[in-house]
C-alpha cells in the first residue's frame with residue numbers, strides 16, 4: 027500500500043450474464059462489512075452495465091466502463107463515449123487495457139486521448155500499462171512502463187483523480203505472476219514516473235496490480251509497498267473469489 031486510497035476493480039471483459047449480477051449482490055453485504063476503506067468497482071460488459079447500475083444503486087460497489095471512445099458523441103457505431111458512461115452513472119472507465127492495445131491497435135497516444143476524454147466527463151480513468159513477455163525477457167520492463175506513463179497520462183491528470191493499472195501482459199489470464207520483488211520494483215518505477223507527470227499527487231494515486239490475481243496470491247501481492255489494490259479479471263467473475271481478494275487487503 028501507499029498513501030493512496032485502495033481500489034479493487036473487477037473487469038469482467040466479454041464475460042458474464044445477468045446471473046453474475048445476482049451473485050455480486052449476494053456478497054455485496056459482506057463487501058460492505060469488510061474493514062476496508064477503499065473503492066470497489068465492477069466493469070461488466072456494456073449489455074449489463076445499466077442493469078448493474080440499478081442493481082447496485084444502494085451498494086458500496088460502483089460501476090465502470092471497460093473502454094470508451096475519445097470523442098464525446100458522433101457517428102461511431104458500436105462505441106461508447108465517456109459522457110455516455112457518466113450519463114449511465116458509472117464512476118470509472120478502464121483505458122489502455124492490453125487487450126485493447128493488442129486487438130484494436132491502441133497505442134499510448136490513443137490511450138492518452140481516451141484518458142483525457144474520461145477526465146473531461148468527470149470520471150476516473152483506470153489507465154492500464156504493462157510489458158509483454160518479450161519486453162520482460164529483453165530486460166526492458168522498467169523502460170517500457172515508464173514510457174507508457176509518460177505517453178498515456180494527460181496534463182489534465184494534474185488536477186483530477188486517476189488510477190493506474192499495472193498489468194504485465196504475460197500474467198493476464200495465464201496463472202503466472204511476476205515475483206514479489208518484480209512487482210514491487212515496477213510499482214516503484216511507475217510511482218516515480220507519475221511524479222514527473224503529476225507531482226505529489228502521484229502519492230495519492232492508486233496503482234493497482236493486475237494479472238492472475240486470485241485468493242491464493244492476493245495477500246502477499248497486496249502486502250507489497252506501493253500496491254494499492256487489484257485489477258481482477260477471471261477471479262472477479264466469481265463473486266466469492268473477488269470478495270476474498272478484497273478481504274486480503276488489510277486497510
Ligand SMILES: O=C[C@H](O)COP(=O)(O)O
Pocket residue numbers: 037123193197198199200236237238239257258259260261
Ligand atoms: O483487467 C484485468 C486483467 O486483465 C487481469 O485478468 P486476470 O485476472 O484474468 O489475469
